[in-house]
Amino acid sequence: MEQTVNNPLEASSAYNFAYLDEQTKRMIRRALLKAVAIPGYQVPFAGREMPMPYGWGTGGVQVTAAVIGPDDTLKVIDQGADDTTNAVSIRQFFAKTANVATTEKTAEASIIQTRHRIPEKELREDQILVYQVPIPEPLRFLEPRETETRKMHALEEYGLMHVKLYEDISRHGHIATTYAYPVMVDDRYVMDPSPTPKFDNPKMDMMAALQLFGAGREKRIYALPPYTKVKSLDFEDHPFEVQSWKDECGMCGATDSYLDEVILDDKGNRMFVCSDTDYCSERQDAGHRGPQHHDQPLGTSHSNGKAAE
Amino acid sequence: MTRSHEPLLRVSDLTMMYGDRVGCRNVSFELRPGEVLGIVGESGSGKSTLLRSISAQQEPTKGTVEYHTRIDGIRDIYQMSEAQRRLLMRTDWAFVHQNARDGLRMNVSAGANIGERLMAVGDRHYGNIRNAAENWLDKVEIATERLDDLPSTFSGGMQQRLQIARNLVTSPRLVFMDEPTGGLDVSVQARLLDLLRGLVHDLNLAVIIVTHDLAVARLLSHRLMVMQRGEVIESGLTDQVLDDPQHAYTQLLVSSILQN
Amino acid sequence: MYVAVKGGERAINNAHRLLAEKRRGDRDVAEIETSQIEQQLSLSVTRVMAEGSLYDRDLAALAIKQGRGDLIEAIFLMRAYRTTLPRFAFSKPVKTAEMDIARRISATFKDLPGGQILGPTFDYTHRLLDFTLMANGEEPATAHTADHPVDETMPRVLDDLLNYEGLIQDEPNPTNDDAPVADLTREAVKFPADRDLRLQNLARGDEGFVLALGYSTQRGYANSHAFVGEIRYGSVAVEIEPEELGFAIDIGDIELTECETVNKFKGSKTKLPQFTRGYGLVFGQNERKAISMALVDRAMRAREMGEQVMGPAQDEEFVMEHSDNVQATGFVEHIKLPHYVDFQGELELVRRMRAEVLERLAKADAADAENARSQPEAAE
Numbered sequence: 001m002e003q004t005v006n007n008p009l010e011a012s013s014a015y016n017f018a019y020l021d022e023q024t025k026r027m028i029r030r031a032l033l034k035a036v037a038i039p040g041y042q043v044p045f046a047g048r049e050m051p052m053p054y055g056w057g058t059g060g061v062q063v064t065a066a067v068i069g070p071d072d073t074l075k076v077i078d079q080g081a082d083d084t085t086n087a088v089s090i091r092q093f094f095a096k097t098a099n100v101a102t103t104e105k106t107a108e109a110s111i112i113q114t115r116h117r118i119p120e121k122e123l124r125e126d127q128i129l130v131y132q133v134p135i136p137e138p139l140r141f142l143e144p145r146e147t148e149t150r151k152m153h154a155l156e157e158y159g160l161m162h163v164k165l166y167e168d169i170s171r172h173g174h175i176a177t178t179y180a181y182p183v184m185v186d187d188r189y190v191m192d193p194s195p196t197p198k199f200d201n202p203k204m205d206m207m208a209a210l211q212l213f214g215a216g217r218e219k220r221i222y223a224l225p226p227y228t229k230v231k232s233l234d235f236e237d238h239p240f241e242v243q244s245w246k247d248e249c250g251m252c253g254a255t256d257s258y259l260d261e262v263i264l265d266d267k268g269n270r271m272f273v274c275s276d277t278d279y280c281s282e283r284q285d286a287g288h289r290g291p292q293h294h295d296q297p298l299g300t301s302h303s304n305g306k307a308a309e
Numbered sequence: 310m311t312r313s314h315e316p317l318l319r320v321s322d323l324t325m326m327y328g329d330r331v332g333c334r335n336v337s338f339e340l341r342p343g344e345v346l347g348i349v350g351e352s353g354s355g356k357s358t359l360l361r362s363i364s365a366q367q368e369p370t371k372g373t374v375e376y377h378t379r380i381d382g383i384r385d386i387y388q389m390s391e392a393q394r395r396l397l398m399r400t401d402w403a404f405v406h407q408n409a410r411d412g413l414r415m416n417v418s419a420g421a422n423i424g425e426r427l428m429a430v431g432d433r434h435y436g437n438i439r440n441a442a443e444n445w446l447d448k449v450e451i452a453t454e455r456l457d458d459l460p461s462t463f464s465g466g467m468q469q470r471l472q473i474a475r476n477l478v479t480s481p482r483l484v485f486m487d488e489p490t491g492g493l494d495v496s497v498q499a500r501l502l503d504l505l506r507g508l509v510h511d512l513n514l515a516v517i518i519v520t521h522d523l524a525v526a527r528l529l530s531h532r533l534m535v536m537q538r539g540e541v542i543e544s545g546l547t548d549q550v551l552d553d554p555q556h557a558y559t560q561l562l563v564s565s566i567l568q569n
Numbered sequence: 570m571y572v573a574v575k576g577g578e579r580a581i582n583n584a585h586r587l588l589a590e591k592r593r594g595d596r597d598v599a600e601i602e603t604s605q606i607e608q609q610l611s612l613s614v615t616r617v618m619a620e621g622s623l624y625d626r627d628l629a630a631l632a633i634k635q636g637r638g639d640l641i642e643a644i645f646l647m648r649a650y651r652t653t654l655p656r657f658a659f660s661k662p663v664k665t666a667e668m669d670i671a672r673r674i675s676a677t678f679k680d681l682p683g684g685q686i687l688g689p690t691f692d693y694t695h696r697l698l699d700f701t702l703m704a705n706g707e708e709p710a711t712a713h714t715a716d717h718p719v720d721e722t723m724p725r726v727l728d729d730l731l732n733y734e735g736l737i738q739d740e741p742n743p744t745n746d747d748a749p750v751a752d753l754t755r756e757a758v759k760f761p762a763d764r765d766l767r768l769q770n771l772a773r774g775d776e777g778f779v780l781a782l783g784y785s786t787q788r789g790y791a792n793s794h795a796f797v798g799e800i801r802y803g804s805v806a807v808e809i810e811p812e813e814l815g816f817a818i819d820i821g822d823i824e825l826t827e828c829e830t831v832n833k834f835k836g837s838k839t840k841l842p843q844f845t846r847g848y849g850l851v852f853g854q855n856e857r858k859a860i861s862m863a864l865v866d867r868a869m870r871a872r873e874m875g876e877q878v879m880g881p882a883q884d885e886e887f888v889m890e891h892s893d894n895v896q897a898t899g900f901v902e903h904i905k906l907p908h909y910v911d912f913q914g915e916l917e918l919v920r921r922m923r924a925e926v927l928e929r930l931a932k933a934d935a936a937d938a939e940n941a942r943s944q945p946e947a948a949e
Contacts, residue, residue, distance in 0.1 A: 015653060024652075044757030049648035054899025056906065079910045083577040086906055092578075116910045134903070146886060147760050155392045159399075159429025163414070163421045166428065169435055170420055170457045172922060178914030197914045217896045219757050235435040243917055260913055275910055328875075329839065 018065040018098040024048055028066035028221070032212060035223035040185025041153070042136050047219040057090055058216030060113050060132035067128060067212070068094065068111055073101045075109035080117035080258065080275035087115070106278050116179075118200040120257045120279040123209035125226055131194045133215035136222065138182045138192040158190050161233060169238055178243070184231045191222065191230075198232065199242045199258045205230040247272040250292030252283035315377060317342045317483060317515050318363070323372035325358050331539040332358035336372070338534065338544070342482060345509060345516040347530030347547065349523060349562070355539035356519045357487060363517065364404055364485045365394050376483070399429055403476035407488035409468035412475070413460045419446065419471055420456040426479045445474040449504060466497035470504065477508065484509075486518040490525055502528050523562065527551055535559045592637045606630040615824070615853020616640055620894065621647025622754065622773050623654075624823050624852055641775075645895045652754070658809040661817055665827045665850070666728075668803040670719050672854070675726045676797040677831055682730070683723040688802065689854070726799035727829045727846065737831060737844040760886050767869050767885060771862045772851055774892030782868075782882040783861030790880025791868040795830040795847060802826040802854045826851050828859035832867045835874060845874065 016022070031045035050058040068074065074094050078087040082104040090113060091102050103109050106119040113130040123129060139149045142160045152158070161182055168176040181198035185191045193201060194213060204211065204224060211224040224230060232240040248255045250262075250271040257279055259272035271292050274280035284293070316339040325332035333355035340346055348356045361367040363374050365386050374386045379401060386394060398404070406412040413422055423442035424432075432438055443453045449470035451463075460468050469489065476484065489505065490498040506529060509516055520526050526533055527547055534544040535556065543556040554560045593600065607614055607630035617629040621644045629647060636642030672688025675681055687693075724730060731737040751766040758766060771779055786793055804824045808817040828849040836842025847867030849859035868882040881887045891897065 019653070021653060021655060044759065046754065046756050048652040048754070049645075049895060050652070051649040053645065053902060054896045055901075055903025056899060058899070079907050084907055085577050085581055088578045088581055115906075116908070134900070146890075151391075155395055157395065157429065159425055162428035162433070163417055163425050166421050166424055166435065166438065167417050170418055170439070173925065176918060176922075178918050179911040195908075195911050197910055199914075217900055234433075236433050237436050243914060245917075258910065258913075260909055261916065275913075 015097060017070075018068050018094065019051070020048065020062065020065045025066045028062055031221045032063065032066065032223060035212070035221045036210070036225050038189075039224055039228045040189030040191040040222060042215075042220040042222045045219055045221050047216045050216065052089065052093070054217035055134060056086060057113070057115060057132040059214030059218075059221070060115070060130050060216075061090060061093070061214075062216060063130050063212050063214035063221065064094065064111060064113050065098075067130070068098055068100060070098070070100060072110045073103050073108055075103050075106065075112045075278075076114075077112065077117060077119070077276075077278075078115040079260070080119075081277040083277070104278055105282075106276075114196075116195055116197075117258070117275060118196055118203045120254075120274070120276045121282075122203075123207060125208045127209040129207075129209050129211045131196075131211065131213045133192070133194045133213050133220070134217075135180075136192055136213065136215040136218050136220040138180075138190050153189060156188070158184075161190055162235075165233060165235065165238075169235070175234065175238065175240075181240075182233050184233060185224065186229050187231075190233070193230075197243065197258060198240075201230070201232045201240070202242065245272060248290055249274045249280060249283075250290040252280045252288045252293070253290040254280065254283055254288070315342075316340060317344075317377050318517075319373075319375040319383075320363055321373045321375070323359070323362055323369050323374065325355075325362050325367070326370045331355070333362070333536070333539040336541055338541075340483075340515055340517065342515050343513040344532065345514075345518065345530045347526035347533045348517065348519045348536060349521065349526050349533060350536035351521060351562075354536040356521075356536050358539070359536070360485055360487055360517065360519045364402070365398055379482075399426055400479050401481050401483065403479075403481040403484040405469075405472055405476055405484065405486040405489050407491045409460070409465070409472045412472040413468060415459065415461050417459070418457045419451070419460060419463070422460060422471060422475045423478050426475065430479065441478060442474075445478055446471075448508070449474045450500075464497075465493055466501060469493065469501055473505070473508070477512065477514075480512070481514070483515045483517075486516060486520075488520055488522075489518065490520070490522065498525075505529060523551060535562065592635070601634060603627065603630040603634055606633050612854065613638075613640060613643075615855060616776060616858075617643045617647055619852040619855060619858065620644045620773055620775065621651065623647050623651040641894050641898050645898070648895055658811065660820075661808045661810060663805045663807060663823075663825070665801065665805060665825065666725055667722070668801055668805050668825070668827075669822075670723055670801055670803040672803070673719075673723060673799065673801040674797075675799045677726065677799075678730070681724075681726065683720045686719055690856075723801070725829075727831065731798065731831065731844065735841070735843065738835075738846060740846065740848075758889065760889075761872065762885055762889060764866070764870070764873075767889065768848065768850070768862075768866060770889045770892055771849070771865055774862075774888075775894035775897070776855070776858045776861075778892050778894070778897075779861040779865055780857060782888060783864035785880055786864045786868045786882045791871070791883045792833070792876070792879070793845070793847070793864070793867045794833045795864055795867060796832075797860060797863075798829045798831040798846075800826065800828045800856055800859065802856070824853050826853065826855050826859040828856065828863045830860070830863040830867060845870070 028045060031043045035041065035043045047059065047062060050061055052058060052061065064074070074091065075082065076087045076091040078084040081087065094100055095102050106112065106121040109127065111128045111130060112119065113132065115132040118129065137149050139152055139161065142164060143149050143152065152160070165175050168174065177198065179197045180192055180195040181201055183191050183193055183201060183204065193204060206227050206229065207224065208226050210226055213222045215221070234240040243258070245259050247259065249257060249259060251273050254274055257274045257276055260275045261270055261272055263270050318340040321337050323336045324334050336359055338346070348359060350356045362369040368387050375383050376386050376397070378384050378397065386397070389397070404412065414425070420439060420442040423445050424438040427438050427441060439456070443456055446453050446456060451467055451470055455463070460471055463471060490501055493501065502525060508514065509529070516529070518526070518529055530547050532545065533547045533550040534541050535550065535558070536542065537558050543550060543554065543559045550559065551563055554563050607626050610633065613633055614626055614629045617632055617640055618624050618626065621629065621632070628650065629643065632643035632646040633640065635646060670686060672690065673683065673686045675685065727737055732739070751763060751769065753766055753769055785791070802825070804822040806819045806822055808819050810817040830847040832845040832847055834842045834844045845867065847863035849862030849866065851858045851862065865882050865888060868880065869885045869888060871878050871883040876883070878884055
């Protein structure tokens with residue numbers, strides 16, 4: 001590993017295991033228990049200042065800090081990838097403060113903290129998925145006042161949510177929400193799945209792993225216990241649909257994963273690759289090849305001649 | 310017109326105080342299904358305060374407001390849970406504000422405005438909601454091509470008619486109206502009144518309408534209550550009150566209209 | 570050709586090194602010492618302590634140095650340190666009435682018991698750049714000390730002078746010093762919030778934000794006209810009372826600025842009119858913040874006073890949810906984090922919608938052409 005610059009966290013032993021003091025962790029665990037008991041309900045908690053900025057995953061970090069133990073193996077992804085800057089920073093944080101093992105392999109992780117994606121590989125009962133949440137309130141952009149949105153949840157007044165979907169259809173012909181697509185949890189609470197693409201919504205439904213959501217700045221925690229019913233909101237005659245691509249992954253050839261678009265030049269040439277880097281490399285290791293993979297045998301043509309240069 | 314003898318709404322001894330100041334005092338009346346009651350008086354006479362208290366928007370200092378609900382029979386609205394009260398307010402009741410902007414969502418289309426109540430009570434079929442919205446636009450004499458337009462592109466009179474459609478889509482039995490024609494041109498007022506009269510009759514709506522305009526009151530209401538300084542000083546059949554006012558203040562009100 | 574981006578870790582480490590280098594600046598210039606910051610940038614130090622909610626001058630100086638003089642960054646460092654500290658005791662309420670006063674003024678009375686004591690203030694300086702400071706100029710003259718010390722029990726304008734006549738509303742004065750006080754760093758905030766929580770939020774709140782809100786109340790976005798009844802700045806003793814001792818012990822002094830405003834009166838023909846109050850308290854010498862805080866405190870008492878909420882400063886949810894600069898800067902700046910997964914979703918949708926429109930247009934064109942062919946004369 002790289003030699004790292006002076007890090008105050010290393011320099012001082014004044015910090016606790018996984019940074020937070022035990023009382024704070026207990027407080028967060030109590031909130032988590034309540035959240036698990038009432039799936040989809042946003043539990044207020046006394047979020048702490050963390051050494052990373054608000055909006056950069058402080059909620060997820062606090063949840064992870066509250067559930068992580070010395071024997072855990074942690075994976076952190078941002079945009080599906082392990083090596084995006086924020087994921088690296090959070091992984092390093094726990095490697096230093098909790099001295100836990102880290103991994104990039106979905107299957108090896110006991111805790112996966114994520115921003116904006118759910119791994120493509122199916123999660124198991126012995127895994128926990130921790131989401132970083134910027135705005136936990138699915139009704140926020142329809143109703144800015146917290147006092148009013150809490151009342152709407154309490155009284156199950158969700159008509160306004162459908163007004164938004166109605167508007168999408170009347171304006172665009174279909175529902176124009178592509179991420180943070182609202183879901184109904186266990187037939188009771190409307191919940192924001194965090195800004196994951198709606199592609200990932202079906203994975204939340206009846207997932208075997210425990211799903212925990214932490215919103216640091218807004219100081220809310222919510223949860224989906226294993227095997228919870230999660231339904232994306234829709235109309236009977238305009239059912240929920242996920243994104244699909246005409247292309248396959250340029251590297252591993254996957255057609256079932258969420259693809260990122262990569263601009264190759266300024267002439268409009270582009271290719272698509274799996275957003276989930278672990279999924280993609282695992283497929284490549286197993287011998288799967290996409291059209292732009294560099295050890296693609298010569299002569300195998302693909303639409304974009306430039307990519308091979 | 311069908312009129313049951315069972316009252317739909319019963320207001321008893323209703324008093325609203327703001328500190329030492331009287332909002333309205335000792336008001337009692339009953340309203341039957343399909344009946345239109347006008348509340349008239351000058352501004353500051355307490356008629357809007359009374360309307361807010363009856364329509365569950367402001368709990369009175371004293372007195373009760375009872376409503377004959379479809380399922381649970383007679384209920385004191387301020388003894389209901391908030392959930393029950395809010396459900397009542399968006400299904401069996403309707404409130405038409407003086408300023409259409411207070412009663413509409415200006416940032417969503419006309420269709421969504423009408424459809425909101427349907428979706429709030431669980432309608433999940435886009436096509437059906439849209440059809441209902443189209444029907445209602447037609448009923449309130451707005452061209453159905455305007456279904457996807459924002460209310461902000463509508464004229465004042467159209468906005469008011471849209472507000473009425475949005476309110477009536479769940480077939481409420483009781484409608485509260487606060488100066489529904491206020492702020493509109495005379496010709497627009499006439500058309501709106503005509504429309505309201507037709508709807509009230511066709512849908513057998515019970516209505517409580519607050520207005521300072523005696524002409525509006527005469528055109529729409531069966532019965533009239535005259536308020537001054539927070540108290541009801543005279544009430545009776547509309548024609549009787551306006552043609553043969555007993556109280557000096559009512560006489561003054563009526564004569565001031567005639568002189569204009 | 571495309572290679573999946575790797576090496577984010579190395580890039581981050583290098584970025585951190587570069588940051589450290591930038592912080593140090595030109596190595597030919599002597600490195601600044603935290604003790605210099607603590608002494609010579611003392612108003613930065615007190616602002617960082619106030620909004621960082623931690624009274625420690627040395628740590629604040631360190632945070633300013635580490636943050637390259639970015640005070641919000643320094644506040645953030647303080648907060649992140651503070652949050653890890655155990656609470657071993659709660660202090661007794663500090664007694665600002667017994668403050669060791671360095672400055673005390675009132676705008677409501679020309680002369681008053683205890684006098685107007687100017688102390689160190691920018692108020693009457695001419696804002697001309699003093700180039701002798703740049704030239705490492707001579708030692709400043711030492712100030713003359715007064716012939717006699719200030720009154721030991723300086724009377725408070727609001728409590729002792731105005732309230733003597735009952736002219737100002739009573740503050741609810743908890744008889745029990747041990748009554749619990751809300752702490753938004755330990756409990757989730759719920760609305761409506763009580764005044765203790767609101768005041769705590771303002772005391773930690775961003776100086777610029779609280780200033781702007783206070784300013785807005787003076788420009789009609791609230792109607793709570795204010796006079797500065799009294800500002801006092803000085804040091805007070807902090808005491809704790811360990812349970813096993815049963816009496817309070819002094820653990821040190823802190824500097825505070827306190828502002829009490831006298832606001833528009835309430836009353837009627839039958840109820841005796843009384844002025845109302847706003848309150849501001851902040852670490853160190855910071856009159857701008859203390860006054861702003863008092864203005865906003867008073868504005869947020871709209872509910873209690875039965876006033877109509879007409880401006881943002883009166884809206885406690887608006888004020889309290891947006892006053893914290895550590896929260897605000899984090900969320901505002903987070904949009905520079907990658908969002909390409911979400912953006913991909915939008916990209917796909919926009920392309921699809923464009924394709925749909927183009928298809929419709931093409932169909933319509935084809936139909937028009939068809940019509941034109943079948944009715945060649947109709948256009949005449």
